[in-house]
Amino acid sequence: MVIDYITKVNKAISNSMVVVEKEDIFDLLIEIANVFQNEIPEIQSSILLRNGTETRDANTVVGLLKLYLANNNIEYKEDDEENREIKRFWASFILWFETELINLDLLKDKYLRWDNWDGGTWYLELDYDYEFKLYRGIGYPDSLKNNMGDMSDIKNFIEIAYKYWIKNDGKSHYDFTVEINERLKIFKLPYRLQNGILLKQGYKSTYGIDKILNYRMFERKIRFSEDMINSNELMEKKSALDFLIDALQYLISTQEGNRNSQYSQLALSVNKDTNSKVYAVVKNELNELMKLSNEYFDIRHNDYLNGAKQQREALNDSQFVEYLYNRAYALLYLLRLKQCNQDGQECEVIGI
Incomplete structure (x- = not known):
């Protein structure tokens, strides 16, 4: 049932890109909130159901439903989950590029053809196959012809367009860049056209994580958070932070002993010398992040007061939420690298 509802909400979001039927979306979200009022009470308190919040509310509900599945050890694999938004971006972008861009006076004249028929119309005259062979030494990729969601080929297309097809002046390059970046934001893709x-x-690192500790309880939450933190909506950024802190809490819980002992074991995975500054920094950062989430701010908790009966402060600054997210993400990334390097640690190869 949960997976069926996720599919219905995703379909509603997709349809709303063409014609926004907010009443239909809101009816579906209210139904889900009522059905899961006991299992996932956070849904009712997280949706606003106001004009303009349709997509935000829908994405929040999908996130909470996915988290529920992860917490209950239920695997959920959405069709084309990784490249669904990339496909949508490309479908939207190439339509704009081949129809709207022609009239914006940004393309070089040699790529346009004027037809006097019926009052006159400009047409795009670009041989993609020839241009790709000329500037990349390969034919026009099948992934772009068939919209397979290959971001590396999309990257090539956009960069070739910027350098060779768009007029070589500051205003044209600026206007093209703004359009690309706005579209990337719409589809929540973590890319930006710059120069x-x-x-x-x-996150920037030369070290990649190619193994996982626990997909359902750990890695899935991190992946959800990585998608949601790029949203422009404050509530989705907060949800991303919640997911990430949940993942960190899970990793802590896998260590033995009391809380201090758990922090020590994780710090030891980074540096075996308990007298080293590295060990002290990692242990202290674990303690600080848990204090921030459990005592200072409304992260992972709906309670108005913390354990000391002090008021938790609401997070209303998107940039500060991103700061907390990146701070926690950096530590968690380091710990993930170290955990799978330990002898005897059970880690799975990603994709299994």
Whole structure:
């Protein structure tokens, strides 16, 4: 039932991109909130049901439903989950590029053809296959022809367009860049066109994580958070932070002993010398992050007061939420790297 509702909400979000039927979406969200009022009471308190909050409310409900599945060890794999938004972006972008861009006076004249028929119309005259062979040494990719969601090929297309097809002046490049970045935001893709190069935003590291500790209880939450933190909506950013702190709490819970002992074991995974500054920094950061989430701010908790009967402060600053997210993400990334490097640690290869 949960997976069926996720599918229905995703379909409603997709349909709303063409014609926004907010009443239909809100009716569905209210139904879900009522059905799961005992199992997931956070749904009722998280949706606003106001004009303009349709997509935000729908994404929040999907996130909470996915978290419920993860917490109950139920695997959920959405069709084309990783590249669904990329496909939507490309479908939208290429339609704009081949129809709207022609009239914006941004393309070089040699790529346009004027037809005097019926009052005159400009047409795009770009041989994609020829251009890709000329500038990349390969034919026009099948992934772009068939919209397969390959971001590396989309990156090539946009960068070729910026450098060779768009007029070589500051205003044209600026207007093209603004349009690309706005579309990337709409589809919540963590990329940004800057000086003609499509850059991926997010955590920077030369070390990749190719193994997982626990997909259902741990990695899924991190992946959900990575998608939601790029939203422009404050509530989705807060949900991303909740997911991430949940994942960190799970990792802590896998260690033996009391809370201090658990922090020590994780710090030891980074540096075996308890007298080292590295060990002290990691242990202290674990303690600080848990204090921030359990005592200072409304992270992971709906309670108005913390354990000391002090008021938790609401997080209303999106930039500060991102700061807390990136701070926790950096520590969790380090711990994930170290956990799978330990002898005897059971880690699975990603994709299994």
